[in-house]
Amino acid sequence: MSIAWIAPAALVGLALIALPIAVHLLVRQHARVLAFPSLRFLRETQLAAFRRRAIQDAALLACRVAMIAVAVTALAGPVLQTPSRTAGYASRTSRAIVAIDVADRSLIAKAAEGAFASASFTRSSAADALADASRWLDRQAPSTREIVVAGELRRGAIDQSDLATVPAAIGIRFLPAVTPSNADFIMPVLARRNGVLMRIDRRVHAGPDSTQVIDGAGTALPNDIVTIVAKPADTALAEASLRAALDAGVPWKDVNQPVVIVWEGADDAAIARESARARVIRMAPPAPPAAAADAVRTLLSTVSPPDLKDPVAISAEQLASWTRSPGPPASDAPLSDEGDRRWMWGLALMLLALESWMRRMPASAREAADRPEEARVA
């Protein structure tokens, strides 16, 4: 059995014990004037020498020293490491829940059930969420630690490289939400049909063996939603590239925001004119010219991408292979207040009350208690 400290730096405060000792040793007692019937039986005491040597009121000093020591100890937060308490550390779990595409918050509550401490992390990428979760677990009181990844676990949502950043002592579990069996989804596309720029809702069906893409209904849009500006020598190539890209179609969500692609070297006046009405995206003139259409299409596919998710869930086998049990509680885990310091505070308060009582009690009565019974005269 040993004692660990929540804030061991506070033990520096034990130096404060020197204060009451110094006060009792050095402070000269105020010489009050006392009228007395007769001085014939009294002899003068060598008070100066006496005061330097003697501690005034040892019992009061002991009480004050004990009070400071106990209060400082309470501030340092002692935690008695009994075998039962150590076993208790291993039986409790701190749980960080990494939420990925969680539509139903009850899933997080379910994941947190039975945890000694829990927190959920929702980030734009799983890697960021896992890193934050690991850091949070490092700050938790002694306990086994685990990360629960909960939500719609589609392919690409999380992978081996994300999980590799989690320390080995932290366990990993997965809590996949039920994925809809119908894997169809709609992908909006910007495409030119018969010379007219259109927004087409393209239906994608992800089958077990193949993926089917069917163009749905289209909505005509103004042709100047996407334009391109280049220097006169490149104008023909630029417009041909844009035309080829739009003929193939690019994923596009926001049809209300015009976009203009500016190749370097374009006329500044033309750029200024276009920028007044559209969002300007600059790119270098592609080289070689044959790759210009692909370059423009790649660029456009990043301008207003629709919110798409992989329709296929990560397989149960894969999740099982990533799952691991938590290790034992970390020895350097920060200690939590297990309630031992409250006893110290209680003791400090009792000593404070005792000190207060002793201060009110006449010094002579305490001296008498310290000294043998004095001869009483009948």
Next chain:
Amino acid sequence: MSRPHVVTSSELQSLRDLELMTKATVEGLRHGLHRSPFHGYSAEFSQYRHYRPGDDLKYVDWKAFARTDRIYTRQFQETTNLSALFVIDVSRSMDFPAGRSKFAMARSVGAILGTLVLDQGDAAGVLALDDRAHFVPPRSGHNHLRVFLAEVASLAPGGSSSIAEALRRAATILKRRGMVIVISDLYDDEAAIAEARRLSRMGHDVIIVHTLSSEELTLDVGGAAEFVDLESGRKLMVQPSAARESYVAAFTAWLSTVEQQLRRDGIDYLRLIADEPLERGLRRFLVNRRGTS
């Protein structure tokens, strides 16, 4: 040698307090004593009066009791054979400790014993010396009790005269043998004891009531202090815890010497502590005195 005295309201209040306290204590003492500790002698029958608890049974008229079934006490015309003079120390050293001082106790003792003396038909007077003499000559009678108590109540500590001087004065006042009750802390002990001895040898029954406080006995007065002598004004720096042992030894030896000297001279000695119950100490003393008489 009586003098006109204007009683102030505070003196009147202290007289009332003294009367109340005296009445309560005297009643308590009388119930326990039955026989007077003070002796006077009577000569000529004067009248009967109803028996009161505390009356000496030797004055009960048993024949009258047989005739009437009532207990009567015989009273005599000449009942002032005992003449008691209370000499009370009013020096500054008596004004200690604050609150219930030795002087307050001395005044109470004087009032109680004086009332006892007057109640049994004897004469009581009081003498105290400060910057002037406070003197009420010993007289008997119920009316005199009020005068006696008023004088005792009007006394206040603060004089510089010694108790020895007062005793010297008493020796000249008392024309015939009587009782002298000295109430003092005896700090001028040598002169006071010499005068008491002289009075005793003159045939007076001398009682010394030595008044002390528990602080004087044990030096239980807290931490270091500059002690100031109440009478001389001399100052001394004293740490009580360091000085206590030698002080208590010297004080105890002095007390013992004083008591031995007085008892050797046949003088009754009663020591009273200011913060201890007064009635118990007085009762013990009076019972002992009655036993030895």
